[in-house]
Amino acid sequence: MSVDADHEATEPDFGAWVASRGPALQRFAYLVTGNNSDAPDLVQDALTRALPRWESLAASGTAEAYVKRSIVNGSISGWRKRRRLVLVEDVEPMATRHEPGPEERDADEAWALVQTLPSNQRAAVVLRFYEDLSFAQIATVLDCAEATARSHVHRALAKLRERLNEGVDNE
Template structure:
């Protein structure tokens, strides 16, 4: 019997979504690839147990978050960048692109934990309880981290104030 039976199919089916999450956590494509590869290698070792009644998707997402947060403790350097880049001269490329760049730059300046909370809550549309479960903390911690992260985003990217004004850390838009 193949100990990785089903693992290859899981990776093929979920790789794009997991890569997006890894990218949102790291803000850097090569780091996201490293993060995902590290987590998938560890997941492969436990695949038999996960496939027999576990929740592989939740396991991998939680592993992504935990590994990303622990990289800093182990001395993985973060590469600071000058986000957003200087405003280009000439025609405006569009408010949506500028907002996306400003948001990405501001996200990269949050702590890893705050970034993870925002990615889970607003990108993956997770509830407070789901986010708390994935991060291994209390719902109150998720609420306070969300509140602190949104406040920090408002300071770091005031040009996004209109987008962040109506965001309530207590509710996830469904």
């Protein structure tokens, strides 16, 4: 993760903060987008937007929430652009040497279900269960009321429960 050379960090700790939080931000971006190739770009864009505001973000303690919200916004914008495209079905991946066990298959299936959720619900689920944030913290990151954050998580879990029940009924 690099910072544009034309910008000097207004706080000397910006680089240190990026170095320490960068891997977690990459994971967060991947979990929000479900796409390894978009995640680094989203993180870089979010950090580029944070740099000019770094002094006030660092002083107020809102740097992480600001960067995560930028990642979520970027993901939603990208999703809106891509949904207009007609997608060709993915080519079935080549067989790998590793045969996943039942737990890994269950985790993959659960993650595939999470990926079908609307962006804000998916982000809320990731923040709640992967990042282990409180509803107040989720509301800060998603820039919404705490009740809305609760609603996103509740609706997402209801959809996941419904889809899981559909899968059980079909077996």
